[in-house]
Amino acid sequence: MKNEFTNNAEQVLASVEKYIKDYRRPIRIWDVCDELSIFDWWVDNLSRSKLKDMRRFLREAIKLGYTGYVCFKVGATYCANGMWAHKKPKTEDGYSPDGAFLYKSFTPDYNYWDIQDDDGKYITSKNHIEYDSIKTIKQLEATINR
Numbered sequence: 841m842k843n844e845f846t847n848n849a850e851q852v853l854a855s856v857e858k859y860i861k862d863y864r865r866p867i868r869i870w871d872v873c874d875e876l877s878i879f880d881w882w883v884d885n886l887s888r889s890k891l892k893d894m895r896r897f898l899r900e901a902i903k904l905g906y907t908g909y910v911c912f913k914v915g916a917t918y919c920a921n922g923m924w925a926h927k928k929p930k931t932e933d934g935y936s937p938d939g940a941f942l943y944k945s946f947t948p949d950y951n952y953w954d955i956q957d958d959d960g961k962y963i964t965s966k967n968h969i970e971y972d973s974i975k976t977i978k979q980l981e982a983t984i985n986r
Contacts, residue, residue, distance in 0.1 A: 882914065
């Protein structure tokens, strides 16, 4: 029997909101990784600022229609990281399903957004701009509307 992972944007956002509201001290990622759809991490704890980054990302994903499966790789300086929101509602292996997704880096030192469409093309390459040049939600939305 295959596992199905269905952590969608709205479910995870509700959990993130709960943890922000009730935040008292750093949260051990191991304790919340399934609920928050964190599949890998380089740090032991989830700070309030990381939770707020997740909330900002999820709100934008929902606004742009990426309401399906979401997952997070919590980074640290110079380590792999990211936040992904998909249009597809589920995955069978706990990693990103094929198809369109919204991406944002998730590290303290490196910050950018991008979108991959169903054909595997990134919005930055389609618009002939550097892959890591979209730093704000305003820039992301302007690039989408080109």
